Amino acid sequence: MGFFSKLRKGLEKTKGSFIKNIETVVLGYANIDDDMYDDLEAVLLTSDIGVETTDYLMDMLRTGVKNKSIRDTNDVVPYLQKCIADLLNENAESIDSHSDAVEVIFIVGVNGVGKTTTIGKLAKYYKQHGKKVMIAAGDTFRAAAAEQLTIWAQRTEVPIIKHREGADAAAVVFDATASAKAHGIDILLVDTAGRLQTKSNLMEELRKMARVASKNIEGAPQETLLVLDATTGQNAVSQAKLFGEVVPLTGVVLTKLDGTAKGGVILSVKRELGVPVRWIGVGEGVDDLRPFDAAEFADALFDRNITEREKEENDD
């Protein structure tokens, strides 16, 4: 199965709990009136997109009615589709680093969201796209973390820098950045520990790692990606807010979009954090991660352009 098909399948439950409910409400009204607005708002509020995004979409809807983009109830769902696609598309352009320096990417997030797995997938992706990749085992808190990462490094055939359990994570970053420079590496992926309960320690550790990275490579880390688990719904948004206070984030990786009903959280992450979603994960396999494409996501969510998308996939 191609990525689009997987994404569509993964979003089926989200579709069932979110899009279908919107359609049901709209079908129940012959005319657009206050009761319909109230019902729609209630549906949006229970669909993991969050209060702010609900308010935003309701405002857009009222504007659409006022300026006659929406003439009757038939126009409501297509109009909402467009609003959602546009929202996901805002500042979606990726950072293209034009420098020759090693691009250092910190992967942060609480335990279990999929950081290590994402690093494995990213290693494969970048390697496939002709980049020289290295991995740094910056989660020194648990021995299992480095072991798990070593398996990914072997599987994707990329070098890994690791120290013993309990070692200083900043020292790993120091060695890895030096080694990456010496070996002409393009992308250095840095795993980190996810102990959010000790927020001040985590903050100190991440800051120190960043400081050390920038000593060896100017401007590093160029990216700090926060990994969020879509199945945790609005909880993911709270995590993102907390992490945002600890480190400057450049993007979000939303994992586990396969099979959750809470996929609507992607809108909330986008709107409430102002940080773009850069990658999405739809499974545990090495190929189950892709750069986030708003149009593709919206098509998968609303079941549009399926034949074209699947044809594109088969042509790849």
Ligand SMILES: Nc1nc2c(ncn2[C@@H]2O[C@H](COP(=O)(O)OP(=O)(O)O)[C@@H](O)[C@H]2O)c(=O)[nH]1
């Ligand atoms: N279904 C699914 N599982 C995922 C995805 N990404 C990661 N996982 C699983 O989530 C679990 C935790 O992942 P891990 O990378 O160890 O998380 P970490 O603690 O943040 O490093 C593992 O069982 C992964 O296989 C995804 O996109 N979909």
Ligand SMILES: [Mg+2]
């Ligand atoms: Mg891990």
